[in-house]
Amino acid sequence: VSHRLPGQPSESVVWIEYVDRIAECDAAARWAAQRLERRPTDRLAIVVPGLAAERDAVRRVIERVLVPAATLTGGPAPEAQGYELAAARALSERPLAAAALEILDAFARATDLAVASRLLRSPFLCGAADEADARARLDARIRRTEGPDLGLARLARLAADHQCPALARTLQASIALAQDWPRRALPSRWSRLWFELLHAMGWPGTDLDSGEHQAQRRWAQLIAEFGACDDFVGALSAAEAASLLRDMAQGTLFEPEELRAPVTIIDPATCAGMSFDGLWVCGLDGAVWPAPASPDPFLPREWQARQRIPGTTAEGAAEDARRLLERLCRSADEV
Numbered sequence: 001v002s003h004r005l006p007g008q009p010s011e012s013v014v015w016i017e018y019v020d021r022i023a024e025c026d027a028a029a030r031w032a033a034q035r036l037e038r039r040p041t042d043r044l045a046i047v048v049p050g051l052a053a054e055r056d057a058v059r060r061v062i063e064r065v066l067v068p069a070a071t072l073t074g075g076p077a078p079e080a081q082g083y084e085l086a087a088a089r090a091l092s093e094r095p096l097a098a099a100a101l102e103i104l105d106a107f108a109r110a111t112d113l114a115v116a117s118r119l120l121r122s123p124f125l126c127g128a129a130d131e132a133d134a135r136a137r138l139d140a141r142i143r144r145t146e147g148p149d150l151g152l153a154r155l156a157r158l159a160a161d162h163q164c165p166a167l168a169r170t171l172q173a174s175i176a177l178a179q180d181w182p183r184r185a186l187p188s189r190w191s192r193l194w195f196e197l198l199h200a201m202g203w204p205g206t207d208l209d210s211g212e213h214q215a216q217r218r219w220a221q222l223i224a225e226f227g228a229c230d231d232f233v234g235a236l237s238a239a240e241a242a243s244l245l246r247d248m249a250q251g252t253l254f255e256p257e258e259l260r261a262p263v264t265i266i267d268p269a270t271c272a273g274m275s276f277d278g279l280w281v282c283g284l285d286g287a288v289w290p291a292p293a294s295p296d297p298f299l300p301r302e303w304q305a306r307q308r309i310p311g312t313t314a315e316g317a318a319e320d321a322r323r324l325l326e327r328l329c330r331s332a333d334e335v
Contacts, residue, residue: 013335021283025058028280029065032083032263035278042277044263047328049283049291051086051267059085062265084261086270091222092249094215096204099124101246103201104194106152107178108238113150116142120155120167126202127166134163166202174200184235187244191227211256218254268324271331279332281325290314290321 018024028046035042048058066082091097099122106115120139122128128135138158142150146158156171177200181193198204204216226245233244264276283289295301295312304312310320329335 012333013329015284021054022057022061024282025061026065028282029062031280032278033065036082036262039277040262042262044278045271045274045276045280045332046263046265047268047271047279047281048265049268049288051265055085055089058265062263066263082261083263083265086255086264086266089253089255090250091215091218091252091254092246094254096124096208096212096215097219097222097249097254100198100203100219101242101249103198103203104242104245107174107197108242111150111152111155113142113146113148116146116150116152116155124203124205125167126170126205127164128202128205129207131164131166135159135167138162138164170201181238184237185241186235187229187233187241188227190236190238190241191223194223214256215254218252222248222252268328271328274331276332278334279328281328281335284325290317293317 016024016027018027025046025048032044032046035044046062048054051058062083062085092101102115102118102122103125106119117139119125120135120142123132141162142155142158146154152171152175156168156175159165159171160168174197177193177197182189185193204212208216222245226248229244236244266274268281291311293311293314293316295304296309301312305316308316311317
């Protein structure tokens with residue numbers, strides 16, 4: 001059902017009713033595809049309240065329409081991507097950084113079968129492309145025949161015996177490096193040792209795309225930030241240091257920049273001050289719009305109301321929502 005929005009030019013702003021969020025998101029993606037087919041140079045945006053919490057579901061719906069090949073290839077290359085999802089995830093969720101954390105965990109703790117399997121399937125290690133088939137067969141074999149406490153030394157021997165010579169050499173060289181690690185060290189020393197280990201393991205591999213290069217640079221910055229923690233945390237064991245680095249990676253938001261994408265998926269707050277040729281605002285149902293009042297539980301509510309802190313009262317939340325909607329209605333020629 002389509003309606004004209006009162007008080008707006010007849011052709012500029014409409015609202016459309018859908019049965020659920022998925023149907024609405026699918027319709028928004030099809031609207032964007034039709035607009036781009038008519039006018040490929042348009043800059044479009046789809047606004048999704050709460051995008052950070054729903055990014056994966058939104059991505060699946062949008063890709064099914066705008067980049068259908070992604071469902072077959074595991075995800076399009078950045079240069080072929082038809083949209084930019086402006087909702088940062090933790091750096092630890094990026095595959096390249098997750099692989100680095102997996103390597104550090106494998107050498108800092110006892111390596112179990114699950115970790116060994118992920119190392120075999122990682123595309124970010126030395127020789128991963130050339131030995132992909134052999135490593136997949138070895139992964140299947142260890143799942144059938146090995147116990148849960150498979151160590152790196154055992155994995156290196158199995159790799160040598162099952163047509164994975166590059167992996168075997170990489171693991172043997174890396175194990176030799178790790179044998180010289182101190183029992184406890186400051187973060188600045190661990191950061192240097194980890195750079196050596198990752199280099200010995202062939203991380204991050206070759207033929208990185210744009211997003212992976214950006215993730216690699218942000219990872220290097222994170223390691224430098226970790227190395228500057230000497231005065232705060234003191235000496236750590238390898239396992240403690242790896243855990244701290246993982247916590248830092250989980251708290252570091254990262255999303256690669258894709259400036260060439262014609263469609264931007266964005267949340268309302270981030271959209272402030274931006275303008276587009278066309279805009280679709282999702283999720284304006286009564287359960288979430290206006291957002292319910294959420295005063296700070298550690299401050300007096302009356303004081304928050306007097307200071308007009310956003311979100312303190314239902315009235316304030318309604319006024320904030322009204323101003324936001326007015327701003328969105330002025331952000332594009334078609335909303």
